[in-house]
Amino acid sequence: MNKVQQLQSYLKEQSVDAAFITNPDNVFYISGFRSNPHERLLGVMIFQEAAPFLICPQMEIPDAKNAGWSGDIVGHVDTENAMEVLYRTALKRGVSLNKLAIEKSHMTVDRYDALNELFEALEFVQLDDQINRLRVVKDEAELQILREAAALADYAIEVGTKAIKEGITEIEVMTEIELALKKRGVTHMSFDTTVLSGPKAASPHGKTGDRKIQKGDLVLFDLGVIHKGYCSDITRTVAFGEPNEEQKAVYDVVLQAELAAVNAVKPGITAAELDQTARQIIEEAGYGEFFTHRLGHGLGISVHEFPSLHGSNSMKMETGMVFTIEPGVYVPGKVGVRIEDDVAVTENGVEVLTKFPKELQIL
Amino acid sequence: MNKVQQLQSYLKEQSVDAAFITNPDNVFYISGFRSNPHERLLGVMIFQEAAPFLICPQMEIPDAKNAGWSGDIVGHVDTENAMEVLYRTALKRGVSLNKLAIEKSHMTVDRYDALNELFEALEFVQLDDQINRLRVVKDEAELQILREAAALADYAIEVGTKAIKEGITEIEVMTEIELALKKRGVTHMSFDTTVLSGPKAASPHGKTGDRKIQKGDLVLFDLGVIHKGYCSDITRTVAFGEPNEEQKAVYDVVLQAELAAVNAVKPGITAAELDQTARQIIEEAGYGEFFTHRLGHGLGISVHEFPSLHGSNSMKMETGMVFTIEPGVYVPGKVGVRIEDDVAVTENGVEVLTKFPKELQIL
Incomplete structure (x- = not known):
């Protein structure tokens, strides 16, 4: 039909x-x-x-x-x-x-x-x-497009991490990313490409700006492309230079939360349960107050679409649904980490569409 | 107040x-x-x-x-x-x-x-x-921002014309323009930057694509920046290599129409009279059926705002209004030319905010 x-x-x-x-x-x-x-x-x-x-x-x-x-x-x-x-x-x-x-x-x-x-x-x-x-619920043709869109997002993160060097500004990194994507035929991003460094990464609402990236920063990328009418949306946080103990601790908690939520995805689980899976790990580590947003959102033709994955949504996930999983911890003025994947619900569990590595990249 | x-x-x-x-x-x-x-x-x-x-x-x-x-x-x-x-x-x-x-x-x-x-x-x-x-009606502070936005649009056209060479694609030219603007601090364009070459310029609704620019093309740029919350919007059409007779003829008609409308701007004249000023010149040259859109539109915080400058709008222009004047002639499959300026109504007549030359540039 x-x-x-x-x-x-x-x-x-x-x-x-x-x-x-x-x-x-x-x-x-x-x-x-x-x-x-x-x-x-x-x-x-x-x-x-x-x-x-x-x-x-x-x-x-x-x-x-x-x-x-x-x-x-x-x-x-x-x-x-x-x-x-x-x-x-x-x-x-x-x-x-x-x-x-x-x-x-x-x-x-x-x-x-x-x-x-x-x-x-x-x-x-x-x-x-x-x-x-x-x-x-996405059909196979839509899933294939979403895979391709996710692969372009992975590539964008790769370009972004390679661009980081002492003194380069967030906007300059963003420009290198978008230029590389244009060369691969991407004409539109799904939203403003975000590159936040150092304390700015600790603002979930921060804007890419003139700040110069320096050794000791965590750098947060949040971006996506529009590909054949469908969106991708990825976040990775990387370390420029050796991270300190707090940066490492926050990163580990967010990674554990993200992996747990991703691995919990299967038909029948509710949005609230997925949110809770990630939130509980972050709360138990003492960072609960710094995870200030929902776990994720539906993804497809719109970059934010139905459903919203938050703690009071009892909607059950079904095979073919595609959404983001993106826990974050933002200790104001200090450390900000978010890790975001695009995932599809499969009959047996989950397919993770975004594939850029999630273990902390130290540049 | x-x-x-x-x-x-x-x-x-x-x-x-x-x-x-x-x-x-x-x-x-x-x-x-x-x-x-x-x-x-x-x-x-x-x-x-x-x-x-x-x-x-x-x-x-x-x-x-x-x-x-x-x-x-x-x-x-x-x-x-x-x-x-x-x-x-x-x-x-x-x-x-x-x-x-x-x-x-x-x-x-x-x-x-x-x-x-x-x-x-x-x-x-x-x-x-x-x-x-x-x-x-824009106040002096707004006018100053609109002048700056227009100057950035002029710069974009300059970058675009310099980028043109045999075999470069429309998208590559667009990318060079946007990259140069980013280096000047422009984070958002007021709409998708348009570069159309050869027969594609004859479609008022065409999209920047993979077409390779070649000698003998007219190349149409339509673009604008968002600067301090205000938009600019400029169109220029240039010739890559010596233009043929028809290209020259169409260009001359559009230029005469554009100049006549710009020079007619003053407090008290109506939108319809301005539209008619340009349209009459194009009609008399036999191209009336190919000028398929209105003369222009208001410009400010939105790239298309009140008023609409079309043939049945009897609204009188007032000092401080800012709008585009953009006649075009599109002979399907053959020649397309549009020339667009941003203008402000002054007490004595008109201030043209966009300043890139309008006599046909032969590259």
């Missing part, structure tokens, strides 16, 4: 007349067409039975066709009201529209108002959860 | 109890705090008289203070409902909230629903136009 058919089944089961999908990540998931329409209207409308259609700016129609969307495409130009174009196209399908599923976490109020005005007595149903549940 | 006070005046004039601003560009404009909160809540709430407050993720509070916001800051953490934190904080101000201004082009339906549930009998007013009108 393809993705359109899966949504059609959902519409029938829930007695919803149609779904209108406008989140660009979801449009890509459903149609294969990736576009950032900015303020212009981009969406896919799917009915229980009638033929689905994609609506996009007129000038993007060739791109949408090239991307592999074989259904109808309706274009709109800047001088017309795109929502009216949508309305007229939907009417032509001859379906009575009383219940419409939309992504409430994405649709803006002005579009919602426009739909309310155009379609009489429309009831809106939340579609976000349903699409999240579709996207959360 | 600072920006908070300007919004307070608007609230009083329109008898609106409060404004809740969540578009990150607008939050930056009002508060000086630039953040991308992703799915987390970030906003500024402003009342007629009561003290305004900023709401953001707890861990961003230090950044918000450092950014210069001197009002109250309310943090929220992932385990609580941020909209309820907003509600409780607003209640404490002791203001009866019946009418709330929001950015309908930005607020999502789920937040709208949450506001509707929390605040009883709330009436919503559209705030987008009001903020657009505030942002459209």
Whole structure:
């Protein structure tokens, strides 16, 4: 069953007349067409039975066709009201529209108002959860892309560690990484590449800056690439010069926590249990107050997607789910360590997609 | 009058109890705090008289203070409902909230629903136009930043033209440009840097790719930087090797159209008149059907902001407005030329912020 058919089944089961999908990540998931329409209207409308259609700016129609969307495409130009174009196209399908599923976490109020005005007595149903549940389990084609994306992230860490030398700035290291990736065809990172050194690594919210890296620093890399529409996300922390006792101690605790959580991954375990597995090790070592964030997050078309792996999420992991595991300890002003892998749940346990070594690299 | 006070005046004039601003560009404009909160809540709430407050993720509070916001800051953490934190904080101000201004082009339906549930009998007013009108006229401090951003764009074009040589790919040229900018401290471009060569330049929607640049190509650069929170946006088209007659003819028409529109800029002229000034020259030369987009767009904190300079916009230009002028002619599969400047309206006419030469550069 393809993705359109899966949504059609959902519409029938829930007695919803149609779904209108406008989140660009979801449009890509459903149609294969990736576009950032900015303020212009981009969406896919799917009915229980009638033929689905994609609506996009007129000038993007060739791109949408090239991307592999074989259904109808309706274009709109800047001088017309795109929502009216949508309305007229939907009417032509001859379906009575009383219940419409939309992504409430994405649709803006002005579009919602426009739909309310155009379609009489429309009831809106939340579609976000349903699409999240579709996207959360990756098929083999998606897994293969995610493996490739993870391999590029591994390569980026390798480039970054080789670039480190006395006096080089964080931004310079970041630039070397991104330049090397561009040469391998990476045009977009999944988020701003982060290189934090010394005490800056102890801020989970720090920004890559002008600080000069020096002997005795831990250097934290957090980065990922967008590859064929899918994201990777890796963190490694390395030592420049011989680490001191506290740096070594913190690193060991985070590594043990990370390995324990990774090895605990299997179908049926809950997000909370995975979070707890890592957190308990860090708490027992006395660093619990310094592990200030969740264990990880879903990964796929979006770099942060459903589900959130935190201590009160009782959702069970299933074969084909892909997410990050990224415990960290941040002793303010002193030591910061985070280790992050991308993992996939397999029938028997776990496949770790990111493969850069995790034992402490001393440069 | 600072920006908070300007919004307070608007609230009083329109008898609106409060404004809740969540578009990150607008939050930056009002508060000086630039953040991308992703799915987390970030906003500024402003009342007629009561003290305004900023709401953001707890861990961003230090950044918000450092950014210069001197009002109250309310943090929220992932385990609580941020909209309820907003509600409780607003209640404490002791203001009866019946009418709330929001950015309908930005607020999502789920937040709208949450506001509707929390605040009883709330009436919503559209705030987008009001903020657009505030942002459209730049003060001297903003103009100075925009000049600096434009100078960095000029430098980028200079680097790009110097990088062109037989066989170099578009992506390689783009990489050289971005690398040079990083060395000058530019961390973010205002949009994906575009380098299009040969027939690809004839697609106004083309993407920088692997095409090898060769003698006889026109090469189109479209790029901009984000500098101190403000954007630049420049396009130049250059010739690699001696251009043929058609390339020269198209270039000349676009240049005449661009110069005419730039020179027509002054307080009181309308967006439509500016568009028409350029369009008429292109139409008279027989290329009218190939100028397929508007003349330009407002420029500031956002790379595309209010107003849109198109043929049916009767809005009058005022001193301090900054926008792009970017006519183009795209003869499909053959020749593409666009020339784009960032301009500011002055009391006496126009200040052109981008300064890279516009006579055809033959490399």
